[in-house]
Amino acid sequence: xxxxxPIVPFLTWLPWGILYWLFVVVCLSVxxxxxxxxxxxxxxGPVIAVxxxxxxxxxxxxxxxxxSPRRVWALTWLAVKESIRRRVVVVFAVFIVVxxxxxxxxxxxxxxxARLYLSFVLTATSYLILLLALFLSAFSxxxxxxxxxLHTVVTKPVRPSEIVLGRMLxxxxxxxxxxxxxxxxxxxxxxxxxxxxxxxxxxDVRPIGLVEGDQPRFWEGRTSNERGHRHGMLADSAGNxxxxxxxxxxxxxxxxxxxxxxxxxxxxxxxxxxxxxxxYGKVRFRDPDGMDTKEGINVGDEWTxxxxxxxxxxxxxxxxxxxxxxxxxxxxxxMEMTIGVFRTHKGKIERGVYGxxxxxxxxxxxxxxxxxxxxxxxTTNKLMIPRKITRFASAQVVPQKIExxxxxxxxxxxxxxxxxxxxxxxxxxxxxxxxxxxxWVRCIEPGQYFGAAQADLYxxxxxxxxxxxxxxxxxxxxxxxxxxxxxxxxxxxxxxGAVAMIATLGALVGGxxxxxxxQLARGQLQGGGPLEAFYRLVTQNxxxxxxxxxxxxxxxxxxxxxxxxxxxxxxxxLPAFGRFSYAEYVxxxxxVSLELxxxxxxxxxxxxxxxxxxxxxxxxxxEVAR
Amino acid sequence: MSEETVVKAENLTKVYRDFWGxxxxxxxxxLNLEIRRNEVFGLLGPNGSGKTTTMKLLLGLxxxxxxxxxxxxxxxxxxxxNERIGYLPEESYLYxxxxxxxxxxxxxxxxxxxxxxxxxxxxxxxxxxxxxxAKRRQLREYSKGMTRRIGLAQALxxxxxxxxxxxxxxxxxxxxxxRMKDLILKLKHEHEEDPKKRPKTIVMCSxxxxxxxxxxxxxxxxxxxxxxxLGAVDSLLKVRDVxxxxxxxxxxxxxxxxxxxxxxxxxxxxxxxxxxxTLEELFLRVIEExxxxxxxxxxxxxxxxxxxxxxxxx
Numbered sequence: 005x006x007x008x009x010p011i012v013p014f015l016t017w018l019p020w021g022i023l024y025w026l027f028v029v030v031c032l033s034v035x036x037x038x039x040x041x042x043x044x045x046x047x048x049g050p051v052i053a054v055x056x057x058x059x060x061x062x063x064x065x066x067x068x069x070x071x072s073p074r075r076v077w078a079l080t081w082l083a084v085k086e087s088i089r090r091r092v093v094v095v096f097a098v099f100i101v102v103x104x105x106x107x108x109x110x111x112x113x114x115x116x117x118a119r120l121y122l123s124f125v126l127t128a129t130s131y132l133i134l135l136l137a138l139f140l141s142a143f144s145x146x147x148x149x150x151x152x153x154l155h156t157v158v159t160k161p162v163r164p165s166e167i168v169l170g171r172m173l174x175x176x177x178x179x180x181x182x183x184x185x186x187x188x189x190x191x192x193x194x195x196x197x198x199x200x201x202x203x204x205x206x207x208d209v210r211p212i213g214l215v216e217g218d219q220p221r222f223w224e225g226r227t228s229n230e231r232g233h234r235h236g237m238l239a240d241s242a243g244n245x246x247x248x249x250x251x252x253x254x255x256x257x258x259x260x261x262x263x264x265x266x267x268x269x270x271x272x273x274x275x276x277x278x279x280x281x282x283x284y285g286k287v288r289f290r291d292p293d294g295m296d297t298k299e300g301i302n303v304g305d306e307w308t309x310x311x312x313x314x315x316x317x318x319x320x321x322x323x324x325x326x327x328x329x330x331x332x333x334x335x336x337x338x339m340e341m342t343i344g345v346f347r348t349h350k351g352k353i354e355r356g357v358y359g360x361x362x363x364x365x366x367x368x369x370x371x372x373x374x375x376x377x378x379x380x381x382x383t384t385n386k387l388m389i390p391r392k393i394t395r396f397a398s399a400q401v402v403p404q405k406i407e408x409x410x411x412x413x414x415x416x417x418x419x420x421x422x423x424x425x426x427x428x429x430x431x432x433x434x435x436x437x438x439x440x441x442x443x444w445v446r447c448i449e450p451g452q453y454f455g456a457a458q459a460d461l462y463x464x465x466x467x468x469x470x471x472x473x474x475x476x477x478x479x480x481x482x483x484x485x486x487x488x489x490x491x492x493x494x495x496x497x498x499x500x501g502a503v504a505m506i507a508t509l510g511a512l513v514g515g516x517x518x519x520x521x522x523q524l525a526r527g528q529l530q531g532g533g534p535l536e537a538f539y540r541l542v543t544q545n546x547x548x549x550x551x552x553x554x555x556x557x558x559x560x561x562x563x564x565x566x567x568x569x570x571x572x573x574x575x576x577x578l579p580a581f582g583r584f585s586y587a588e589y590v591x592x593x594x595x596v597s598l599e600l601x602x603x604x605x606x607x608x609x610x611x612x613x614x615x616x617x618x619x620x621x622x623x624x625x626x627e628v629a630r
Numbered sequence: 631m632s633e634e635t636v637v638k639a640e641n642l643t644k645v646y647r648d649f650w651g652x653x654x655x656x657x658x659x660x661l662n663l664e665i666r667r668n669e670v671f672g673l674l675g676p677n678g679s680g681k682t683t684t685m686k687l688l689l690g691l692x693x694x695x696x697x698x699x700x701x702x703x704x705x706x707x708x709x710x711x712n713e714r715i716g717y718l719p720e721e722s723y724l725y726x727x728x729x730x731x732x733x734x735x736x737x738x739x740x741x742x743x744x745x746x747x748x749x750x751x752x753x754x755x756x757x758x759x760x761x762x763x764a765k766r767r768q769l770r771e772y773s774k775g776m777t778r779r780i781g782l783a784q785a786l787x788x789x790x791x792x793x794x795x796x797x798x799x800x801x802x803x804x805x806x807x808x809r810m811k812d813l814i815l816k817l818k819h820e821h822e823e824d825p826k827k828r829p830k831t832i833v834m835c836s837x838x839x840x841x842x843x844x845x846x847x848x849x850x851x852x853x854x855x856x857x858x859x860l861g862a863v864d865s866l867l868k869v870r871d872v873x874x875x876x877x878x879x880x881x882x883x884x885x886x887x888x889x890x891x892x893x894x895x896x897x898x899x900x901x902x903x904x905x906x907x908t909l910e911e912l913f914l915r916v917i918e919e920x921x922x923x924x925x926x927x928x929x930x931x932x933x934x935x936x937x938x939x940x941x942x943x944x
Contacts, residue, residue, distance in 0.1 A: 046651075047651075048696075063707070063708075067709075072742050074739050074742050075739060075740055075742060077739070078736055078739030078740055079740075081736075082725065082736060085725075085727065085728070086725070086727065089727040151723065152719065152721070152723040153723045153724065153725055154723075155689075155691060155717075155719055155723050156717070156719060156723050156724060156737075156784065157740065158690070158691065158709075159689045159690075159691070159712055159715065159717040160712050160737060160740040160741060160788075161709050161710055161711075161712040161713045161740070161741060161742070162709065162712075162740050163709055627691065627692050627693055628691050629686045629691035629692050630646075630692065
């Protein structure tokens with residue numbers, strides 16, 4: 005599954021994101037100022053401490069504002085030159101060696117070779133680039149300080165902010181160059197690794213269909229087995245031939261000649277490298293009484309991301325989509341869904357659980373049940389609701405019912421049952437109202453449950469170009485690299501090389517767990533904080549049971565709340581590195597939306613800006629010659 | 631701070647502390663010092679006396695524990711003062727993967743110099759330092775003398791008004807040393823020869839006392855972080871209880887009378903007047919006295935006899 009967190013539109017996210025960012029930045033700035041004041045007061049007394057702090061802040065602000073592009077560029081150029089001198093191209097050589105070995109071990113006959121190849125190249129690239137960024141950024145300044153080459157630089161009119169920015173830009177440029185070359189090589193490697201062909205001879209083909217004159221209308225056949233699969237082939241009498249879809253791809257077939265002497269040439273695989281563009285809607289749930297609810301039933305999962313609805317009842321999973329129009333979906337509404345299943349009895353375990361899919365007009369309430377499908381856990385079902393619906397299981401007018409303080413509100417208030425009397429429905433005339441349409445999914449087996457979240461059902465618009473999605477995948481790695489460079493340079497302004505590297509690595513690893521830490525800090529996880537968890541472990545209390553009150557329990561919980569505040573700070577200052585990776589989107593064939601790209605870009609900037617300011621102050625306040 | 635004062639230290643003190651804030655060493659104790667425009671000032675002292683610490687404090691590489699260091703009237707921590715400063719560190723701490731042209735171009739950029747200005751200054755300095763044949767070679771391939779020369783070139787890239795030289799002649803052969811000293815004197819007198827050029831102030835610290843004596847107008851001697859002696863080189867080296875006459879325009883009769891008087895004593899008169907001791911002798915005497923009486927300043931630069939004396943001490 006690619007998306008397993010709620011999707012918030014960029015413009016909805018941005019204002020709250022900025023407010024939260026400002027809050028954290030202000031808190032950290034005040035804390036840093038207070039610590040600085042305290043240290044200065046201990047050394048020089050309170051009066052001088054206040055003067056010095058004020059002077060340091062004023063000078064720091066001036067340094068940050070009055071950056072000289074020429075000096076920054078000179079220092080950037082130096083960082084690039086230094087990186088090249090430190091043989092960063094070795095990383096590229098290692099990458100080539102890794103690919104060469106991968107070519108031997110990656111199995112192109114696997115059920116989803118594109119996912120395998122893409123996951124591999126993206127993961128290998130990101131590990132290598134992040135390691136490179138880590139080493140370059142953490143060791144550069146400490147080496148300069150140790151070899152005293154920095155003395156010659158800081159005795160020129162160079163501001164600490166320019167040194168920090170020059171380093172960050174330099175390493176970013178070198179990493180970007182290397183990443184671009186790696187992306188090109190990876191693209192060629194994936195294309196080359198996935199390409200294959202099949203053979204098909206006239207003996208493998210037989211005529212089918214009605215004969216026109218002495219010529220049959222169609223020919224069908226089976227290709228040779230390559231990489232663990234075959235394709236069926238269908239050709240018409242005009243020589244147009246294609247294969248069916250196997251392992252997520254198909255081939256074009258060129259037919260030369262006709263009849264038993266015909267020669268068939270199977271082309272390159274098509275449809276292997278996709279960038280599906282999902283159009284997400286908003287999900288709500290309908291309970292067995294037909295009332296709308298925001299949440300589904302909790303079937304006992306600790307993870308409450310998915311809500312469930314009961315089978316063989318009016319309960320349903322309902323998605324509402326906006327802006328559904330003929331231009332984007334001219335032939336009907338294509339959709340893909342991955343519906344979770346919860347069984348209260350085994351049933352027929354060898355098959356999935358049956359459900360139905362309906363399309364509903366949110367204004368008139370007309371609902372047409374179009375398809376029955378079999379849902380298997382974590383299997384994606386593809387479905388196309390045609391523009392003209394002539395075959396359907398049922399059609400009825402189903403009002404939406406919402407419990408309000410004044411009773412049950414029904415939409416539409418006066419349902420027109422006559423709308424359901426037609427034998428043919430047009431999606432845009434009957435079921436889409438002002439671009440809005442609802443998709444209903446129901447479980448039709450008693451005792452079984454269907455579960456889903458917002459991203460589990462989406463409409464599939466025209467695919468985006470794969471190469472663009474591939475670039476977006478690498479853009480995610482690039483963002484991670486820039487963040488590592490930022491943190492590495494910041495730590496290296498006040499720590500030695502090895503310690504700065506460990507600190508950056510710690511930030512990287514911590515960043516991958518920052519979401520967990522954030523949940524722990526907010527008390528969203530069962531079992532309390534670290535001390536309470538330890539207490540439960542020792543006293544053999546499970547996570548769900550209430551602890552008996554007592555002095556010790558109170559002390560433990562108070563200590564935990566202090567620790568949780570610390571955890572909140574740590575989780576707020578560490579970027580969730582995992583979120584910057586688009587590898588799964590690319591590997592699973594989903595387009596990385598522009599909104600997501602923008603969101604992560606702004607996210608990265610929000611971290612880099614304070615990191616840059618902090619690095620500047622660390623370098624400014626340290627004694628370079630010590 | 632007057633226009634004439636380029637460097638001023640007011641009770642400048644530096645205490646090195648360990649990680650826990652405990653005092654490790656008091657490297658500089660309440661230094662008061664003024665260096666004036668267009669003079670060559672030498673800072674002398676044995677190892678660990680505080681002269682490099684002083685220089686680092688003036689450059690803002692270290693922060694004073696107390697007191698102030700002002701350069702051109704600005705706090706040493708203010709980076710804008712560096713626009714008028716050139717600094718040659720003890721070892722030429724340069725990026726050894728760059729060649730001479732790249733090095734000078736890089737440091738020129740740090741002074742925000744335009745491309746054409748950088749090219750002009752680079753060519754001029756490479757010519758001046760005699761590095762024309764090696765300008766495209768990486769600095770890692772340079773000899774010690776060449777490295778010092780390119781180090782000095784980078785210190786001069788911005789045509790500075792204040793030049794700080796840390797052990798400028800260390801490691802140089804006699805010819806290199808001579809060239810360095812000539813260059814220092816040339817920089818000092820540049821303004822006199824061409825009034826359009828800005829007068830230069832040079833501060834150098836060195837162990838090579840003869841070099842300091844050759845080029846410095848004034849010197850300060852540091853020992854155990856304290857300034858023990860300060861004054862003009864000539865004045866400090868003067869032996870005051872011995873009188874030397876160098877007479878011109880003396881009448882023949884008068885000269886004969888003096889010569890007769892000397893001959894009457896069976897002597898041969900070559901010259902008369904105050905002989906000078908060497909800087910080395912003065913330096914060693916100051917250090918010896920400082921060790922005998924710690925915490926007490928050695929007064930007077932001139933000596934009463936050839937073995938000792940007092941300077942003007944100002």
